[in-house]
Amino acid sequence: MIGKEKLFKKLEGVLGRSKADQTEIVYLGSESGLTRYANSHIHQNVFEDNHTMIFRSVVGKQVGVASTNSLVTSDLHKTLADSLEIARKQPENPGFPGLPGPATYQEINTFDEATAKATPKDRAKIVKKIVGVAGRKKFTVAGSCATSRSEIAILNSLGVRAYQPTTAASVLMIPMSETSSGYASGTGRRFSDLDVDGMVARSVMKCDLAQNPKEMKPGDYEVILEPPAVAEMLEWLNYVSFGSKPFIQNMSFLSGNIGKSVTSDQISIYDNALDEKGVAFPFDFEGVPKKKVFFVQKGVAKGVVYDRATGLKAGKKSTGHAVTANNSDDGAFATNICMAPGKVSRDKMVSNMKRGILVTRFHYLNGLIDPRNSVLTGMTRDGTFYVEDGEIKYGLKNLRFTDSAMRALKTVIGISREREQIESWWSSVGCMTVPAIHLGSFKFTGKTG
Amino acid sequence: MRDKLKECIKLLKAKGVDYADCRFVRRENEALRVSDGHVDSLSRTLDVGVGIRVLSKGSWGFASTANVTAGDLKKTANLAVQIARASAMTAHEPVVLAEQEPFVASYQTPFKKDPFEVSSETKIDLLMQSVEVLRANAKIKTAEGGMRFFKTKKHFVSTEGADIEQDLLESGGGYHAVAFDGKEAQRRSYPNSFGGDFCTKGYEFIESMDFLDNAERVREEAVALLKASPCPDTNTTIIITGPQMALQVHESCGHPIELDRVLGTEISLAGGSFMTVDKLNKLKYGSDIVNINADATTPGGLGTFGYDDEGVKAQRTPIIKKGKFVGYMTSRETAPIIGKKSNGTMRADGWNRVPIIRMTNVNLEPGTWELDDLIADTKQGILFDLNKSWSIDDLRLNFQFGVEAAWEIKNGVLGRMYKNATYTGITPEFWNSCDAICNRNHWRVWGVPNCGKGEPMQSAHVAHGVAPARFRNVKVGVSK
Numbered sequence: 001m002i003g004k005e006k007l008f009k010k011l012e013g014v015l016g017r018s019k020a021d022q023t024e025i026v027y028l029g030s031e032s033g034l035t036r037y038a039n040s041h042i043h044q045n046v047f048e049d050n051h052t053m054i055f056r057s058v059v060g061k062q063v064g065v066a067s068t069n070s071l072v073t074s075d076l077h078k079t080l081a082d083s084l085e086i087a088r089k090q091p092e093n094p095g096f097p098g099l100p101g102p103a104t105y106q107e108i109n110t111f112d113e114a115t116a117k118a119t120p121k122d123r124a125k126i127v128k129k130i131v132g133v134a135g136r137k138k139f140t141v142a143g144s145c146a147t148s149r150s151e152i153a154i155l156n157s158l159g160v161r162a163y164q165p166t167t168a169a170s171v172l173m174i175p176m177s178e179t180s181s182g183y184a185s186g187t188g189r190r191f192s193d194l195d196v197d198g199m200v201a202r203s204v205m206k207c208d209l210a211q212n213p214k215e216m217k218p219g220d221y222e223v224i225l226e227p228p229a230v231a232e233m234l235e236w237l238n239y240v241s242f243g244s245k246p247f248i249q250n251m252s253f254l255s256g257n258i259g260k261s262v263t264s265d266q267i268s269i270y271d272n273a274l275d276e277k278g279v280a281f282p283f284d285f286e287g288v289p290k291k292k293v294f295f296v297q298k299g300v301a302k303g304v305v306y307d308r309a310t311g312l313k314a315g316k317k318s319t320g321h322a323v324t325a326n327n328s329d330d331g332a333f334a335t336n337i338c339m340a341p342g343k344v345s346r347d348k349m350v351s352n353m354k355r356g357i358l359v360t361r362f363h364y365l366n367g368l369i370d371p372r373n374s375v376l377t378g379m380t381r382d383g384t385f386y387v388e389d390g391e392i393k394y395g396l397k398n399l400r401f402t403d404s405a406m407r408a409l410k411t412v413i414g415i416s417r418e419r420e421q422i423e424s425w426w427s428s429v430g431c432m433t434v435p436a437i438h439l440g441s442f443k444f445t446g447k448t449g
Numbered sequence: 450m451r452d453k454l455k456e457c458i459k460l461l462k463a464k465g466v467d468y469a470d471c472r473f474v475r476r477e478n479e480a481l482r483v484s485d486g487h488v489d490s491l492s493r494t495l496d497v498g499v500g501i502r503v504l505s506k507g508s509w510g511f512a513s514t515a516n517v518t519a520g521d522l523k524k525t526a527n528l529a530v531q532i533a534r535a536s537a538m539t540a541h542e543p544v545v546l547a548e549q550e551p552f553v554a555s556y557q558t559p560f561k562k563d564p565f566e567v568s569s570e571t572k573i574d575l576l577m578q579s580v581e582v583l584r585a586n587a588k589i590k591t592a593e594g595g596m597r598f599f600k601t602k603k604h605f606v607s608t609e610g611a612d613i614e615q616d617l618l619e620s621g622g623g624y625h626a627v628a629f630d631g632k633e634a635q636r637r638s639y640p641n642s643f644g645g646d647f648c649t650k651g652y653e654f655i656e657s658m659d660f661l662d663n664a665e666r667v668r669e670e671a672v673a674l675l676k677a678s679p680c681p682d683t684n685t686t687i688i689i690t691g692p693q694m695a696l697q698v699h700e701s702c703g704h705p706i707e708l709d710r711v712l713g714t715e716i717s718l719a720g721g722s723f724m725t726v727d728k729l730n731k732l733k734y735g736s737d738i739v740n741i742n743a744d745a746t747t748p749g750g751l752g753t754f755g756y757d758d759e760g761v762k763a764q765r766t767p768i769i770k771k772g773k774f775v776g777y778m779t780s781r782e783t784a785p786i787i788g789k790k791s792n793g794t795m796r797a798d799g800w801n802r803v804p805i806i807r808m809t810n811v812n813l814e815p816g817t818w819e820l821d822d823l824i825a826d827t828k829q830g831i832l833f834d835l836n837k838s839w840s841i842d843d844l845r846l847n848f849q850f851g852v853e854a855a856w857e858i859k860n861g862v863l864g865r866m867y868k869n870a871t872y873t874g875i876t877p878e879f880w881n882s883c884d885a886i887c888n889r890n891h892w893r894v895w896g897v898p899n900c901g902k903g904e905p906m907q908s909a910h911v912a913h914g915v916a917p918a919r920f921r922n923v924k925v926g927v928s929k
Contacts, residue, residue: 033532034904038715039712039713040541041539041540041541042508042536043541043714044714044803045511045535045536046802047511047513047528048801050513052496063490064492065491065493066493066494067494068495068496075495079495086493089491090569091488091573093488120510120531121535121538123535124535124536128539131539140713142714143717144717174717249591249634326492329484363842363843364839364843365840369837369838369869372633375869377871379840379841379842379843400849400873446847448844448847
């Protein structure tokens with residue numbers, strides 16, 4: 001960690017040398033450790049100290065981007081010059097809106113000293129505890145435990161000065177018997193907030209309950225999707241539908257449906273990076289303050305997230321969801337997807353089910369089959385159960401589902417009041433915050449074996 | 450850099466580690482994207498650092514840094530030793546590495562034109578012209594093209610005396626058009642979906658891809674898809690063309706033969722494999738005409754290199770021989786478990802990632818058919834072209850793929866077009882239903898530049914040499 005003052009001093013020195021009309025520097029620095037375990041022992045244990053500086057130079061409507069991970073001053077000057085040279089060599093981009101001006105950001109505490117100081121030994125102790133509990137049931141266990149400290153700074157020649165230090169921690173566990181597996185995971189800004197004891201107990205119980213699974217014929221069933229399963233569905237819907245680019249290109253299930261009912265009125269899906277209870281973050285990678293954005297509110301399609309360029313194209317303002325300039329081809333992206341909680345407890349949700357399937361999580365989802373109809377496919381994994389008369393009866397062999405998310409979300413029976421934070425691909429700057437959902441209809445189209 | 454790396458090795462030897470290697474990587478990347486008549490982005494990235502892997506008292510530690518001064522490398526080496534000690538806190542059998550000759554060698558990708566020396570104007574012109582052809586129909590609402598180039602320098606040294614330098618060059622690109630009629634949106638791509646095709650060659654690869662000659666066809670097929678029928682929900686014969694065959698091999702053969710995955714070390718993310726060690730030399734994976742090799746020496750393949758990131762020389766390994774499962778992709782740690790030496794498939798996605806088993810060029814060997822004859826020989830079926838969606842279970846058994854376009858085959862002739870077509874199956878049943886593979890005239894190596902595996906996530910560059918092939922009694926048309 002370099003620290004705000006030292007970092008700004010170094011980068012402002014570079015910014016001051018720019019000969020472009022407008023210039024932006026994004027700094028991403030992190031020290032991260034990840035301990036990976038399988039067959040009940042640590043088999044990979046890694047640490048990374050890295051920092052990337054992304055330069056964007058603008059000459060009129062010409063834009064050039066260059067990046068380096070060297071902090072040596074001469075390398076920074078060269079990369080700045082490269083970005084200018086790239087800009088001057090290309091035609092004007094009439095769709096470029098210019099860089100943003102200065103803004104004020106919500107003050108959010110995203111840094112925890114203890115998490116920043118976590119060591120490989122601290123992570124190994126957590127793994128040892130998980131291995132011990134699973135071992136008492138004679139289960140092996142696989143998973144990972146990660147901690148990191150990062151700092152992000154954004155400066156531009158129009159006066160943007162944004163800086164945020166962060167920490168993050170996550171743990172994931174998959175206990176396994178000869179015939180079954182269970183699952184639990186958690187993520188947050190503070191290592192100490194992770195309820196490892198609760199997660200081990202829950203995942204071991206699932207593994208136990210799922211032993212000697214039976215086959216279930218594919219078909220249309222009532223389902224309870226637990227938070228990891230809901231998060232995996234929303235992660236794909238985000239990728240294919242909640243960003244500005246698929247929406248503008250008419251590939252999103254929200255395209256042409258704004259203001260129309262697309263799901264049950266019990267469903268609200270939104271992005272909110274400003275909630276300190278989640279993995280919060282105050283601004284995007286252009287230095288624009290993040291806003292809360294509803295995709296679906298009480299069942300009605302509301303909108304998508306924008307950066308400045310795609311916002312200009314769509315006649316909207318940026319919602320503070322730009323990615324870095326070297327990855328901006330696919331437009332704005334939401335990093336803190338949430339589904340609003342309901343009123344039912346998760347236990348009550350099971351007791352409310354007459355006959356159906358409880359899904360812990362999915363594996364290898366894909367939402368590109370027919371994104372305008374929000375069709376998803378994927379396999380269940382790590383704990384699929386048959387429920388009858390309000391009780392979990394036995395474990396099931398994994399099933400494939402293929403269904404329209406919009407169609408399935410029209411059949412909501414209940415939504416849990418409890419929500420979980422689920423780590424996602426973009427874990428360093430956000431996470432998913434989701435409940436369990438009880439649906440009246442969900443189409444399973446295949447099975448393994 | 451050699452001196453700094455060797456100093457690290459000296460330090461680690463003095464600390465009494467079982468084994469250590471230091472890997473310097475410098476990777477340059479250029480990316481261009483042209484969209485709807487303007488340049489969307491043009492960027493260059495430089496990424497430099499050193500990764501140090503230590504085996505101490507039978508446990509692994511890995512530390513990496515972007516700060517490559519001698520002092521920082523010494524600090525990082527010490528941290529790698531501390532991490533290895535933390536790994537020993539969970540009891541396990543000590544890691545034993547297969548014997549390996551410590552090569553002192555170098556390797557360079559053969560190429561004709563360095564893409565980093567070709568002007569950005571030349572690249573932009575080609576993409577702009579292609580996109581212009583794509584846009585020449587009012588129903589095309591989006592047309593995009595892109596190119597990416599990677600230049601990687603690696604220097605690997607180990608406590609065993611290995612000292613290997615490699616210079617790798619990769620080039621690739623492609624384009625796509627999205628047609629929209631107010632209700633339906635459909636995409637068509639060239640030469641492959643999701644960014645195009647990639648290989649270890651220079652700019653001559655871009656020039657060989659005939660971008661302009663294919664743009665009109667791609668445009669018209671995108672528009673035709675708007676009026677295409679949905680794929681019927683039935684069991685039928687299918688023919689799969691090259692790029693989709695590549696992904697079929699990738700997901701249902703390439704991943705399940707990674708021995709680390711088989712041994713359970715990828716469970717936490719990507720899952721395991723049904724191709725367990727007890728099935729080696731026993732499982733009838735496919736029909737007698739199915740022969741698959743993992744070949745890191747395939748000329749131009751995106752998975753081609755000189756030495757892997759453990760210093761093992763690139764080689765060709767039989768995986769499926771006349772339908773029988775005969776081999777894995779292995780590492781120095783995993784190979785002894787099946788009584789072998791490593792076959793050189795350990796690669797890391799940069800200096801900041803630990804090497805793991807990655808596909809090289811996992812190739813389905815060509816058969817005997819001409820494609821026209823194969824279609825003519827098919828009474829009833831569907832031809833599937835270019836991947837659109839992919840999904841497979843955590844043991845690599847139950848898969849479902851969707852494609853950009855499909856065509857009915859009736860009495861040996863291609864007929865109407867189908868949209869949103871999918872097919873699904875169980876891996877060994879599917880490969881045992883393969884009754885025809887096209888010949889070398891139709892065989893081509895397809896690059897996959899985005900193969901995800903590992904934690905933290907690693908994206909590998911791999912490839913698959915394939916020709917179109919036919920499969921019987923396959924379930925198609927499951928779309929919702």
